[in-house]
Amino acid sequence: MSGKAGIKDVARVAGVSVGTVSNVINNPELVSDDTRGRVRAAIAQLGYVRSETARQLRAGHSRIVAMLVLDLANPFFADVAKGAERTLRDVGLGVMVCNSAGSTADEADYLSLFAEQRVRGVLVTPADTSGRTVELLRARGIPFVLVDRSLPADQGCSVSVDDVLGGAMAVRHLVSSGHRRIAYVGGPAHLAQVRDRFTGGLDAVREGGLADDALITIESDRPDVAAGRDAGARLLGMSPRPTAVFCANDLLALGVLQSLYAAGVRVPHDIALVGYDDIEFAAAAAVPLTSVRQPAARIGRTAAELLLAETEATADDDHIHQRIVLRPELVVRDSSRRAARVAD
Amino acid sequence: MSGKAGIKDVARVAGVSVGTVSNVINNPELVSDDTRGRVRAAIAQLGYVRSETARQLRAGHSRIVAMLVLDLANPFFADVAKGAERTLRDVGLGVMVCNSAGSTADEADYLSLFAEQRVRGVLVTPADTSGRTVELLRARGIPFVLVDRSLPADQGCSVSVDDVLGGAMAVRHLVSSGHRRIAYVGGPAHLAQVRDRFTGGLDAVREGGLADDALITIESDRPDVAAGRDAGARLLGMSPRPTAVFCANDLLALGVLQSLYAAGVRVPHDIALVGYDDIEFAAAAAVPLTSVRQPAARIGRTAAELLLAETEATADDDHIHQRIVLRPELVVRDSSRRAARVAD
């Protein structure tokens, strides 16, 4: 009895036409009080639920925005998703969060699914680095916004964070705390983010009047905790040993911390440590971690707003793509505090 | 040109009827090689993408399964979602992950959205504890499976983990390592999971021939890192001090660890520590954390399978609801190892 009632059934029970029922739902002010009451009663009685499917068919597009992230288990993306979700729900759009897990094939599968679903738009952090994903979306005419990646403004909207600035903030903090030998633990070098953060770090070193080799790179092959542990081990073997470490993300920093702790090296007493991303667990580490915060929720919100603007643009050309670059924020915690105190 | 082509356009270009085009897509073996070729060419030429929307309208339900979780940022749910996603994608269903953030109101909103979308089914961890959510789903005839919550088998399918057993495993481990005073740090007592884990712990204590007061409860108001820090502070003030701590989840344990570390109390040398959930960061802690692992991906997979079974049941009564309770697993790491060595 419940899943089956359609607008026609409601119309019959209320003794009106289907058009009137539709108006009661979508334009109540067009209908007389009396009729409206009868129709609402019929709806309640039948347990009628409007079929969004049929509605979409007529409208030509759905009320759903798809979000495709690299890793659902990464707290950063979870926060971005939350931010986007709130904004989109406020305007009545549903959000479908999907996980490409970094796989180009899965990403392509999802893009097909989205096209078939006629989603309203897509928020995406592409796994594919060749630009084919962006190309495909444009070719299919699906509005999209790149998240945590940037794109020349003529090619589409994007929201990213200034990684060069973030790297500079981290290293500037360490330099001004008196550190003169700083290790940079970075994930695979082919990632733009890893390179940008290094570039920023180098800027800060020079700014502080130090030579370039005050910043020593320790390259890790993956950006995770295990790789951080390895990097920590290598760090301990260096001589002279750096007095501070800047990691390209918090997972690496947590790994380094683990190594140092196991070896009895105290943080920040012996070595200061700075991470990147400020994931929830940065504050939860045994030594609360200084980190460069990515404004994750804000990224999500901004991306959602850009997508809405693009969606609402009536003519193709009355929308101007935007490339938004947000500022990160340095959150200083215990892991880098001692040196600061000494320097003061 | 791309987003606009319909099946009729394809039919016109290929010089066949719409029925034939549909057959090429859905039942290729019914169509002659020649025609099939022409139709496929037309599809490619026009960039035709089938409208899942129209398809759903005819079929009466969509190809999407909704998943409603309590907290997307919680790695546990992210893993559950991943497990479910894989299983469902293998049978061609899309997954829409939504986040109720524990809000009953948001949950209700999403349920309405799902009903309007005519989703194929719902995997849900209800924020609502009154059972109204389950009632609503049943009333609307939407197939559902409860995740990480259990339900009498006559009321619906559910997949949960045996929390009493998990608590017992953790405490048994500590008791057999020689601990005689064990603190239990638990979140708000009204949560069934918090109580169950305590019950299991008590079982283990008795089993070990100890008095009930060998397990001392430290109640925290929330299950997060900050609350864990508070609990750690209280723990340090106790006299005589427990030699081991069992926390109702890993976040609490990480908070406790932070307190202990700050106070110079060594883990596991001075105090052994066991968490619950085995989130990714348990292994990443400064002292890798012993924890009771919830088989998150397996929960997701199992729930998806149950939902599929329910969906595929043709008659209402040819499906028997199942209540599946999975076994947790104790993962021993450094945070509880020393005592074990001593006891051996």
Add this chain to the structure above:
DNA sequence: CGCCGAAATTGAAACGTTTCAGTGTATGCC
């Protein structure tokens, strides 16, 4: 040579909405 059945193809109905040009029906004005 005509008929039959199988294979291939067709064309229209149906799915549940929204939209819109019309049809009534009071109301107010001259």
Add this chain to the structure above:
DNA sequence: GGCATACACTGAAACGTTTCAATTTCGGCG
């Protein structure tokens, strides 16, 4: 009383598929 006007409501078309009964085509067989 006649007429314009606003208002309330109607009914059918359209959205893009799938499905299925009906039709055409064709080779083979009696």
